[in-house]
Amino acid sequence: xxxxxxxxxxxxxxxxxxxxxxxxxxxxxxxxxxxxxxxxxxxxxxxxxxxxxxxxxxxxxxxxxxxxxxxxxxxxxxxxxxxxxxxxxxxxxxxxxxxxxxxxxxxxxxxxxxxxxxxxxxxxxxxxxxxxxxxxxxxxxxxxxxxxxxxxxxxxxxxxxxxxxxxxxxxxxxxxxxxxxxxxxxxxxxxxxxxxxxxxxxxxxxx
Numbered sequence: 001x002x003x004x005x006x007x008x009x010x011x012x013x014x015x016x017x018x019x020x021x022x023x024x025x026x027x028x029x030x031x032x033x034x035x036x037x038x039x040x041x042x043x044x045x046x047x048x049x050x051x052x053x054x055x056x057x058x059x060x061x062x063x064x065x066x067x068x069x070x071x072x073x074x075x076x077x078x079x080x081x082x083x084x085x086x087x088x089x090x091x092x093x094x095x096x097x098x099x100x101x102x103x104x105x106x107x108x109x110x111x112x113x114x115x116x117x118x119x120x121x122x123x124x125x126x127x128x129x130x131x132x133x134x135x136x137x138x139x140x141x142x143x144x145x146x147x148x149x150x151x152x153x154x155x156x157x158x159x160x161x162x163x164x165x166x167x168x169x170x171x172x173x174x175x176x177x178x179x180x181x182x183x184x185x186x187x188x189x190x191x192x193x194x195x196x197x198x199x200x201x202x203x204x205x206x207x
Contacts, residue, residue: 003033003076004202005106005122009114009174010129011167012058013139015185016109019129019192023107026196027203031103033075037110040064041086043093052091053154058111058166065116068108072122075102088148104203111167114174124202127195128178129185133164 006023008016024032040063044052056062064084071081082097113119114126137159144150175181180198182191 004124006125007113007123008109008127011136013136014129014131016129022192027199033100033103033106035108039084040068045092056162058162060115078102111171114177115170126179128175128181130183
């Protein structure tokens with residue numbers, strides 16, 4: 001039984017998580033291996049905290065794609081993996097891991113997953129969530145303050161110095177690799193149903 005690998009990309013705050021939830025609901029399967037690219041940030045514990053905070057987390061080099069590719073191949077082969085757990089408040093990889101079991105659907109979510117050809121080649125369906133920049137910024141501001149202990153000033157500074165430039169250089173251009181581009185994310189009923197139908201067909205074909 002060959003698993004279906006789905007990539008969901010898009011800019012920060014675009015609504016990728018909402019799309020992932022809609023895929024699960026509409027595809028009619030409860031089994032999914034969820035892989036978040038954010039968990040694969042490289043460990044910066046060897047740097048002082050102040051220097052970690054200034055690191056460019058929106059560049060592809062900030063992520064351990066080699067480990068992610070290995071883990072995806074393991075899941076596709078039917079073997080469980082131990083996904084890293086990243087601490088966004090200290091910018092370090094913790095000693096904890098999250099066990100992820102193989103399943104019929106492997107969902108990979110992240111802003112830069114289409115920027116790496118080796119990652120793209122492992123995906124059966126590539127979805128790009130397209131959302132207006134002002135909406136994405138507001139969502140990121142709210143999330144980073146509420147969930148990651150950031151100040152408004154630090155979020156704005158990071159957005160202007162790294163998030164926005166890296167989005168324009170790497171994330172937006174990767175949209176051309178998508179099989180489906182969804183405006184309005186999970187709230188686009190027509191697009192979500194078309195994606196779900198395609199996934200159901202792939203699942204039936206893998207049986």
